[in-house]
Amino acid sequence: MSGPNDGDAALLSLRGVCRSFGTTKAVREVDFDVVAGTVHALLGENGAGKSTLMNVVYGVHPADRGTIAIGGEPVRIESPRQALERGISMVHQHHQLIPSLTVAESIALASRNTPWRYDRRSAALQVTRLASRLELELDPEARVGELSLGDRQRLEIISAIDRDSQIIILDEPTAVLAPTEVEPLFDLLRGLADDGRAIILITHRMREVFAVSDAISVMRKGELVATLATSATDPNQVLDLVIPQRHRLAETSSAPGVAEIEDVDSAEGDLNLVAAHLRPGRATPGPDALVVDALEVAPAPGTTGLCGLSLTARQGEILGVIGVEGNGQHELVEVLAGIRIADGGHVVACGEPQTRGRLAPHTAVVPEDRHREALVLDLSSEENLVLPMLDRYSSVGLLSRSRMRADTRAVIEDYAVVTASATAPTRSMSGGNQQKLVLARALAQSPKVLVVSQATRGLDPGATAEVLRRLRDAANAGTAVVFIGSDLDEVVEIADRAVVMYGGRIVGESADPDASRDVLAGLMVGADRDPARD
Numbered sequence: 001m002s003g004p005n006d007g008d009a010a011l012l013s014l015r016g017v018c019r020s021f022g023t024t025k026a027v028r029e030v031d032f033d034v035v036a037g038t039v040h041a042l043l044g045e046n047g048a049g050k051s052t053l054m055n056v057v058y059g060v061h062p063a064d065r066g067t068i069a070i071g072g073e074p075v076r077i078e079s080p081r082q083a084l085e086r087g088i089s090m091v092h093q094h095h096q097l098i099p100s101l102t103v104a105e106s107i108a109l110a111s112r113n114t115p116w117r118y119d120r121r122s123a124a125l126q127v128t129r130l131a132s133r134l135e136l137e138l139d140p141e142a143r144v145g146e147l148s149l150g151d152r153q154r155l156e157i158i159s160a161i162d163r164d165s166q167i168i169i170l171d172e173p174t175a176v177l178a179p180t181e182v183e184p185l186f187d188l189l190r191g192l193a194d195d196g197r198a199i200i201l202i203t204h205r206m207r208e209v210f211a212v213s214d215a216i217s218v219m220r221k222g223e224l225v226a227t228l229a230t231s232a233t234d235p236n237q238v239l240d241l242v243i244p245q246r247h248r249l250a251e252t253s254s255a256p257g258v259a260e261i262e263d264v265d266s267a268e269g270d271l272n273l274v275a276a277h278l279r280p281g282r283a284t285p286g287p288d289a290l291v292v293d294a295l296e297v298a299p300a301p302g303t304t305g306l307c308g309l310s311l312t313a314r315q316g317e318i319l320g321v322i323g324v325e326g327n328g329q330h331e332l333v334e335v336l337a338g339i340r341i342a343d344g345g346h347v348v349a350c351g352e353p354q355t356r357g358r359l360a361p362h363t364a365v366v367p368e369d370r371h372r373e374a375l376v377l378d379l380s381s382e383e384n385l386v387l388p389m390l391d392r393y394s395s396v397g398l399l400s401r402s403r404m405r406a407d408t409r410a411v412i413e414d415y416a417v418v419t420a421s422a423t424a425p426t427r428s429m430s431g432g433n434q435q436k437l438v439l440a441r442a443l444a445q446s447p448k449v450l451v452v453s454q455a456t457r458g459l460d461p462g463a464t465a466e467v468l469r470r471l472r473d474a475a476n477a478g479t480a481v482v483f484i485g486s487d488l489d490e491v492v493e494i495a496d497r498a499v500v501m502y503g504g505r506i507v508g509e510s511a512d513p514d515a516s517r518d519v520l521a522g523l524m525v526g527a528d529r530d531p532a533r534d
């Protein structure tokens with residue numbers, strides 16, 4: 001059978017690969033070739049089957065049918081261990097790390113080259129060496145369970161690189177990295193490809209696709225619908241393949257599930273994907289809805305904690321909190337959610353002080369890590385959806401399943417969530433669809449203060465535009481939205497006002513984030529100029 005890379009010998013070759021989960025055909029008859037010495041981008045809407053296809057290659061979900069060949073040799077891969085032995089490593093979208101280990105121990109455990117006896121000092125040196133090669137910062141002695149999402153992502157990346165595999169799969173590796181960390185990662189990936197390795201990069205970010213890849217494959221509803229040379233295509237053509245309905249939906253603004261997506265002017269910015277009506281300044285902000293005053297959280301190894309962090313968010317505005325992951329955002333969200341008790345300072349929401357260990361009053365929180373902090377993966381979407389609102393669905397101690405189901409169905413339809421059914425465990429949903437569910441749940445509570453961290457992580461371009469539009473609608477309806485993110489472009493696009501978080505406190509503020517973009521970027525990495533003082 002001929003493949004899409006005819007003429008080049010593929011290092012990895014899939015033929016007729018199928019994988020179903022119950023009645024869901026996640027991957028259908030896929031032929032996929034990746035040539036040694038190339039970076040191959042894999043794209044597709046949320047739920048298209050990208051992670052499943054790669055999990056087939058990595059042995060997490062062995063194929064129901066079809067063949068895999070490496071260097072022309074047919075192979076059977078039935079576990080990640082077998083994949084590693086065959087020279088395949090994978091950076092997962094949802095991290096596969098052990099919380100009680102330190103960073104150095106995690107790397108040593110995953111490494112092919114760990115000596116029989118664990119040597120703490122050389123393991124720490126190895127972490128420092130790998131991290132500096134990637135221009136990433138990671139404390140070898142930090143405990144994995146204490147790390148921010150960004151640091152766990154950094155750990156997964158350097159651990160996969162350390163294995164020196166021939167085929168390296170990265171499932172949305174940059175979703176929580178700082179902008180300054182993306183380029184060194186891509187330089188490294190290019191270097192690894194130039195050494196003859198095959199790199200597969202799953203991403204939703206068009207600028208990344210065009211910055212680093214040689215080839216692009218697009219999946220839709222489990223099928224691989226196209227493979228193109230990156231040099232022979234452009235972002236609009238690729239976007240049309242990923243979301244063929246985008247222009248039709250743009251004409252029908254009431255269409256559910258996907259907001260307007262404009263043409264992409266260049267591969268520079270995915271911002272152009274988001275409709276111009278998201279731009280700030282649409283509502284006049286009201287009084288302060290959230291006041292955070294002088295919060296203190298002592299740092300654990302590898303974390304910054306909070307050092308007297310203060311901020312306010314007003315009714316009807318989107319306050320952007322921009323910062324490189326790991327500068328205290330995780331601690332701030334935990335304090336607001338009532339999961340962590342601050343060592344000092346206080347929080348007042350809508351005039352009511354937060355009670356120790358309780359969620360801030362009138363507030364809903366979308367945490368950064370949906371797996372660890374937002375969902376109970378073995379419960380259904382229906383059960384997860386009502387968890388924070390059980391009182392709405394119960395009377396005399398009994399839950400009204402029929403109302404739960406009706407509301408869940410409405411959310412699934414409204415947010416275009418792809419799931420086998422409202423009663424299927426959320427574990428079985430794709431990452432992007434889990435994220436949509438978490439956001440829908442927070443908005444369904446009609447909070448006066450909505451704190452969202454990494455809201456669009458893992459969402460495809462259509463879903464990203466849709467989520468940003470809904471947050472704007474919430475602000476226009478009077479909610480104070482605190483939008484915590486590490487993607488400066490995205491924060492600038494959505495926020496009316498922005499503050500920069502660095503080293504556990506706010507180091508700058510701008511009432512016009514678009515105009516202060518460069519200053520904000522500098523503050524994110526520790527420059528000390530406050531745009532408010534300009």
Ligand SMILES: Nc1ncnc2c1ncn2[C@@H]1O[C@H](COP(=O)(O)OP(=O)(O)OP(=O)(O)O)[C@@H](O)[C@H]1O
Nearest residue numbers: 021026046047048049050051052428429430431432
């Ligand atoms: N373990 C599982 N059990 C049941 N269904 C699953 C499982 N894993 C994936 N699926 C289903 O397979 C389909 C493809 O999911 P997959 O995670 O591969 O999509 P994706 O393209 O990677 O999406 P995303 O961009 O959101 O990560 C979805 O309908 C999902 O619900």
